[in-house]
Amino acid sequence: MTADLPSTDNGRLPLRERKKLRTRQALIDTALELFTTRGFNGVTLDELCDAVDVSKRTFFRNFASKEDVAMAPTQDLWRTFLDELEGHEPDGRPVAEMLQQALFAALERMTEEGWARRVLLSRRLAEKTPSMDAHGLHFCHETSRTALDTLHRRLQFAAPDDLRPRLALDLLIAAFHCALDRWTSRPDTPTRSDLATDMRNAFAALPGSLTLTVDPREGPFTLVRENHSP
Amino acid sequence: MTADLPSTDNGRLPLRERKKLRTRQALIDTALELFTTRGFNGVTLDELCDAVDVSKRTFFRNFASKEDVAMAPTQDLWRTFLDELEGHEPDGRPVAEMLQQALFAALERMTEEGWARRVLLSRRLAEKTPSMDAHGLHFCHETSRTALDTLHRRLQFAAPDDLRPRLALDLLIAAFHCALDRWTSRPDTPTRSDLATDMRNAFAALPGSLTLTVDPREGPFTLVRENHSP
DNA sequence: GCGCTAATGCCACTGAGTGGCATAACTGTG
DNA sequence: CACAGTTATGCCACTCAGTGGCATTAGCGC
Numbered sequence: 001m002t003a004d005l006p007s008t009d010n011g012r013l014p015l016r017e018r019k020k021l022r023t024r025q026a027l028i029d030t031a032l033e034l035f036t037t038r039g040f041n042g043v044t045l046d047e048l049c050d051a052v053d054v055s056k057r058t059f060f061r062n063f064a065s066k067e068d069v070a071m072a073p074t075q076d077l078w079r080t081f082l083d084e085l086e087g088h089e090p091d092g093r094p095v096a097e098m099l100q101q102a103l104f105a106a107l108e109r110m111t112e113e114g115w116a117r118r119v120l121l122s123r124r125l126a127e128k129t130p131s132m133d134a135h136g137l138h139f140c141h142e143t144s145r146t147a148l149d150t151l152h153r154r155l156q157f158a159a160p161d162d163l164r165p166r167l168a169l170d171l172l173i174a175a176f177h178c179a180l181d182r183w184t185s186r187p188d189t190p191t192r193s194d195l196a197t198d199m200r201n202a203f204a205a206l207p208g209s210l211t212l213t214v215d216p217r218e219g220p221f222t223l224v225r226e227n228h229s230p
Numbered sequence: 231m232t233a234d235l236p237s238t239d240n241g242r243l244p245l246r247e248r249k250k251l252r253t254r255q256a257l258i259d260t261a262l263e264l265f266t267t268r269g270f271n272g273v274t275l276d277e278l279c280d281a282v283d284v285s286k287r288t289f290f291r292n293f294a295s296k297e298d299v300a301m302a303p304t305q306d307l308w309r310t311f312l313d314e315l316e317g318h319e320p321d322g323r324p325v326a327e328m329l330q331q332a333l334f335a336a337l338e339r340m341t342e343e344g345w346a347r348r349v350l351l352s353r354r355l356a357e358k359t360p361s362m363d364a365h366g367l368h369f370c371h372e373t374s375r376t377a378l379d380t381l382h383r384r385l386q387f388a389a390p391d392d393l394r395p396r397l398a399l400d401l402l403i404a405a406f407h408c409a410l411d412r413w414t415s416r417p418d419t420p421t422r423s424d425l426a427t428d429m430r431n432a433f434a435a436l437p438g439s440l441t442l443t444v445d446p447r448e449g450p451f452t453l454v455r456e457n458h459s460p
Numbered sequence: 461g462c463g464c465t466a467a468t469g470c471c472a473c474t475g476a477g478t479g480g481c482a483t484a485a486c487t488g489t490g
Numbered sequence: 491c492a493c494a495g496t497t498a499t500g501c502c503a504c505t506c507a508g509t510g511g512c513a514t515t516a517g518c519g520c
Contacts, residue, residue: 019486134365209393209395250467287510
């Protein structure tokens, strides 16, 4: 059984629920710590479970996979995003902007103590661990599908098979990942509002990414085959 | 520029190499067949290896994972894309267009007999199999990073930390996946040129996805909170 | 034919993930 | 405070993906 003194923020939940949340949080924190120091593959699930004093069976009742426990912080953000999306009123503004707004609002709601630090550790791990990256991308993909359903339910698009809503979502995710990478590689511990800044920058760069041209200044690339024109 | 990739023309390759390619192809085809009929998780690697009469050890010398063998067709396309990107001369046109051009050119080169059918089976499997989807997304992510390196090497962007080249690549991939999903859900067996068509449509929809607005016609969504305006 | 090299097969092993079932812990009644 | 109902947990055995080591085989150059 788990210790009795430490606690996160305990809502007015029943004791059983609080205990469950506490072991869940302990698993996340311990996993991030162990993975960070010894590498994702350098820690077995049995070791992690031993450290938290929990059976492996219990671990898999809280998380779907070994990767999952280390991705929890980011997943919280996206789940909140979906929630925000449900409550957002569509004004006359572009759908893409509405999505960005919802994501900012979700970020605003990540008030849990140490959330930014957990995301930071999680992302730095994901960069080094292919299977974590893969699972993270898949989770985003699933979130995107759910969000797309929400969009189609709440907004009536002219054509039900319009490609643009889906693309708008994928663009949002692409820009977010771009921002997240920037944020992750910032020197010293970046904050939540730093992430908001990076997100603003990435969103702002989105339109220009389609029209970006490279000025044919000197171009060292043409060295190889200069006499190519017909 | 164009390195000879493992294509059907088993040209003047040494016998040993041809044998290797043949078992590789047999593994891919048998895997797609078995996975399609009995589901990805309904087939163990031992069964697959038995069917092809190959040891499990040999399987893992050809493919990195169980998912990998079923994703091979799409991976061929992206590897060819990278190859095309190396050989492409940048005219004055937008980078995004250049990337699209390279992808079309790569598609043009997928002349292997039955390639389209293999991709079709692969994608329909990936839709039903989370781990396949995850690995596919991760592969695209890796490809994107490699392509980004190529871009930075061959074109000299003003700012080395410009976000737009990366975003352009992610947009390309998003649109491609969009097209691929459309293509996969076409009735009766779609062809390679069908895919080109779907890709053109998806690329064309890209600019509009950022500006798309929903006309506030009736809007069934406003039912809940109508008196909301300040 | 005859070494040389590289692919293969075989075997044992680690570790993720699952199912079943008994037990312990919380909950809400009387 | 006991009691019954519910729910999380622990334990055990099991499947299967993936790896490392080493002997064997098969293509290759001479």
